Amino acid sequence: xxxxxxxxxxxxxxxxxxxxxxxxxxxxxxxxxxxxxxxxxxxxxxxxxxxxxxxxxxxxxxxxxxxxxxxxxxxxxxxxxxxxxxxxxxxxxxxxxxxxxxxxxxxxxxxxxxxxxxxxxxxxxxxxxxxxxxxxxxxxxxxxxxxxxxxxx
Numbered sequence: 001x002x003x004x005x006x007x008x009x010x011x012x013x014x015x016x017x018x019x020x021x022x023x024x025x026x027x028x029x030x031x032x033x034x035x036x037x038x039x040x041x042x043x044x045x046x047x048x049x050x051x052x053x054x055x056x057x058x059x060x061x062x063x064x065x066x067x068x069x070x071x072x073x074x075x076x077x078x079x080x081x082x083x084x085x086x087x088x089x090x091x092x093x094x095x096x097x098x099x100x101x102x103x104x105x106x107x108x109x110x111x112x113x114x115x116x117x118x119x120x121x122x123x124x125x126x127x128x129x130x131x132x133x134x135x136x137x138x139x140x141x142x143x144x145x146x147x148x149x150x151x152x153x
Contacts, residue, residue: 008083010150019110020107026061026102026104030065034061061098080147083149088125099140107131108131113125
């Protein structure tokens, strides 16, 4: 599916509809900025010497950073731009493989649930399943994201 940047309202979403992000390469700056923002300076993510001798052989991204990369890809796809009122949670999140400095990652998204709300007539619930892979097509993130999408006026 070609990359596009087209906002979608609740009425535009349909179960089975998919979106594909552009890719991006994860940099050391990403690691540093995430640690600075969160205060998570765990050596597995920030100490090259320590992590070389560990299980993964190099520094790896924090799990929450991997999730944040996935949320960034949602924005890059554009379907939530100015049409989502809120991100309201997740039902699940799995990080089956690590993300390393230098990995190139991209994501695909699929609408799995679209439901009207009894309590509101200006938004509807949309659940998006996310799958992010690296350059070797290894899964590095699986999860869903629940959004309140605005209805068309």
